[in-house]
Amino acid sequence: MSESTGVIHDIGYQRYSGPRLGRGPVFAALYLHGLRTVFGFGRSAKAKIFPWLVVGIVIVVAAVVAAVRSQIGQVVLTYAQFADTMSWLIIFFAAVAAPELVSRDLRSGVLPLYFSRPLARSDYPLAKLLALVTALWLLLGGPQLVMFLGAAFTTEEGPRGVWNELLDLLPGLLYAGLWAAVFGAIGVLIAALTGKRAFAAGGIVAVFLMTTPIVGILAILPAQTINELAFLASPMTMVNGVGTWALGDLLFEGGGGLPIGGFGPLYALAAVLLVAGCVVLLLARYRKVATR
Amino acid sequence: MALIATESLTKTYRGGVTALTDLTVVVEPGIVGLVGANGAGKSTLIKILLGLLPPTNGQVRVLGLDPTTQPEQVRARVGYMPEHEALPPDLTAAELVTHLGRVSGLPRTVARERASEALRHVGLYEERYRPVGGYSTGMKQRVKLAQALVHDPDLLLLDEPTNGLDPAGRDAMLALIHRIGTEFGISVLVCSHLLGEVERICDTLVAIDGGRLLRADRIDAMTSATDVLAVEVSEGTEELAAHLAALRLPVRRDGRLLLVELADDDTYDQILGAVAELDLPLHRLDQRRHRVAELFATREPSHV
Numbered sequence: 001m002s003e004s005t006g007v008i009h010d011i012g013y014q015r016y017s018g019p020r021l022g023r024g025p026v027f028a029a030l031y032l033h034g035l036r037t038v039f040g041f042g043r044s045a046k047a048k049i050f051p052w053l054v055v056g057i058v059i060v061v062a063a064v065v066a067a068v069r070s071q072i073g074q075v076v077l078t079y080a081q082f083a084d085t086m087s088w089l090i091i092f093f094a095a096v097a098a099p100e101l102v103s104r105d106l107r108s109g110v111l112p113l114y115f116s117r118p119l120a121r122s123d124y125p126l127a128k129l130l131a132l133v134t135a136l137w138l139l140l141g142g143p144q145l146v147m148f149l150g151a152a153f154t155t156e157e158g159p160r161g162v163w164n165e166l167l168d169l170l171p172g173l174l175y176a177g178l179w180a181a182v183f184g185a186i187g188v189l190i191a192a193l194t195g196k197r198a199f200a201a202g203g204i205v206a207v208f209l210m211t212t213p214i215v216g217i218l219a220i221l222p223a224q225t226i227n228e229l230a231f232l233a234s235p236m237t238m239v240n241g242v243g244t245w246a247l248g249d250l251l252f253e254g255g256g257g258l259p260i261g262g263f264g265p266l267y268a269l270a271a272v273l274l275v276a277g278c279v280v281l282l283l284a285r286y287r288k289v290a291t292r
Numbered sequence: 293m294a295l296i297a298t299e300s301l302t303k304t305y306r307g308g309v310t311a312l313t314d315l316t317v318v319v320e321p322g323i324v325g326l327v328g329a330n331g332a333g334k335s336t337l338i339k340i341l342l343g344l345l346p347p348t349n350g351q352v353r354v355l356g357l358d359p360t361t362q363p364e365q366v367r368a369r370v371g372y373m374p375e376h377e378a379l380p381p382d383l384t385a386a387e388l389v390t391h392l393g394r395v396s397g398l399p400r401t402v403a404r405e406r407a408s409e410a411l412r413h414v415g416l417y418e419e420r421y422r423p424v425g426g427y428s429t430g431m432k433q434r435v436k437l438a439q440a441l442v443h444d445p446d447l448l449l450l451d452e453p454t455n456g457l458d459p460a461g462r463d464a465m466l467a468l469i470h471r472i473g474t475e476f477g478i479s480v481l482v483c484s485h486l487l488g489e490v491e492r493i494c495d496t497l498v499a500i501d502g503g504r505l506l507r508a509d510r511i512d513a514m515t516s517a518t519d520v521l522a523v524e525v526s527e528g529t530e531e532l533a534a535h536l537a538a539l540r541l542p543v544r545r546d547g548r549l550l551l552v553e554l555a556d557d558d559t560y561d562q563i564l565g566a567v568a569e570l571d572l573p574l575h576r577l578d579q580r581r582h583r584v585a586e587l588f589a590t591r592e593p594s595h596v
């Protein structure tokens with residue numbers, strides 16, 4: 001301590017009799033803390049580099065797309081296509097962010113400090129998951145908003161043009177939400193299995209990387225049903241399949257998209273089950289971790 | 293109301309390892325020492341008190357609440373300092389303790405205020421704005437104690453708080469715990485495998501071994517009437533012993549020492565008188581407080 005000329009009044013220990021907040025505000029505090037962690041707030045400058053690099057890339061891409069459209073009138077990427085195009089970048093983002101959120105706490109042994117507090121066991125993993133899903137959704141949805149603003153300000157059809165743009169934007173944001181939910185759920189689940197961040201990051205990328213060839217093999221087998229269901233084998237193509245079914249033209253102009261036949265609803269169901277399954281496993285994992 | 297009360301508490305882990313066996317103990321508010329060797333069941337007992345582990349059998353009450361059915365109410369009023377490393381290295385102490393205060397349900401500004409107060413009480417000032425990763429072991433232990441205090445609990449559960457500290461650090465930590473127990477009005481349960489440490493600051497001592505209760509009592513009850521005077525003379529020990537016995541003082545031989553039970557201040561005079569009368573060279577005469585360890589040693593001679 002430095003020498004001080006003032007007089008220090010030690011007022012002693014003060015008891016606290018004010019309000020203690022319930023489950024909702026506590027969950028919100030955990031969630032916001034997680035969201036801050038993902039983007040490196042309250043942490044070292046080094047921790048901010050990667051997230052903000054990714055934020056920079058997606059914003060620049062969106063700005064370029066918006067600029068091209070306003071200048072030469074050509075739609076390079078639709079809102080939903082933007083989410084698809086950025087998917088690999090988002091995988092890497094999830095592979096870095098999920099271990100920061102979850103593995104770090106497992107390794108540093110901080111979890112007993114959480115679970116010895118009046119916090120429901122399921123709230124910790126759910127708050128972390130929601131934080132990652134929100135971050136991913138902001139990464140995919142934020143740039144779409146930039147594109148929308150670009151289009152809305154340069155439209156030549158007046159308010160009707162803005163309205164049409166908005167009708168295009170909303171499905172794009174929902175589609176981004178699907179990407180965020182699938183990537184977030186898988187990412188947090190894998191990261192929760194290990195305290196080593198490098199392993200967790202590798203594992204997350206591997207899930208997406210290793211399943212892609214399986215899709216390739218299934219897609220060329222000589223049976224149409226298997227071909228049409230092949231895209232369920234990888235989370236990425238599964239989400240694409242849901243997009244093909246639900247968004248159609250917005251995602252693939254001129255009737256393109258994945259050849260999923262009439263299995264669209266099945267793809268949607270599979271995506272929901274995948275996310276739900278990850279959440280169930282995640283909660284089971286933390287029931288075990290909490291008692292250690 | 294009892295601080296902690298257990299009745300026939302038994303915990304058997306899957307795989308058949310029994311950590312606690314038929315533990316019945318009631319302790320009153322104050323500073324409670326929970327002593328036992330490594331693996332005696334101390335950490336298991338703490339986890340049951342926190343409601344993190346369900347007991348296999350028996351009843352348990354903490355602050356009048358049942359942690360098996362009301363774990364969140366119990367945890368709202370209890371602060372826990374774990375034994376092992378528990379701090380994320382890249383957060384500052386201020387940020388971590390504030391965040392954990394909010395997880396305990398404190399509003400944002402209150403959490404920030406109480407975090408700096410708690411850190412100040414444990415002796416961390418400007419350092420609190422530096423990442424915890426660069427702290428010494430002593431500072432980390434203080435942060436762990438501060439996070440247990442931030443939400444103003446009624447009971448602190450401290451698992452081996454002096455672990456890894458040097459002698460000066462141990463003394464400082466024990467003094468801090470004593471201050472919390474006496475000045476802050478917060479009851480404390482201190483776990484330790486070092487009896488000599490906790491007996492200095494505790495009102496009550498609970499000793500467990502192999503999951504069984506050895507003894508639980510107030511420390512003054514354990515040590516009362518056991519103060520002795522140690523007398524050492526360089527020659528004529530036998531003569532002095534006989535002389536003191538003739539004065540009807542209870543004398544025991546302990547190697548080169550004579551141990552005389554201290555009844556009151558007259559005992560001093562009687563011994564000094566006896567030594568002067570026999571004209572013996574007195575080496576030393578000092579008062580010894582019986583260590584609690586000796587009480588246990590006579591009770592469980594088989595245990596090493």
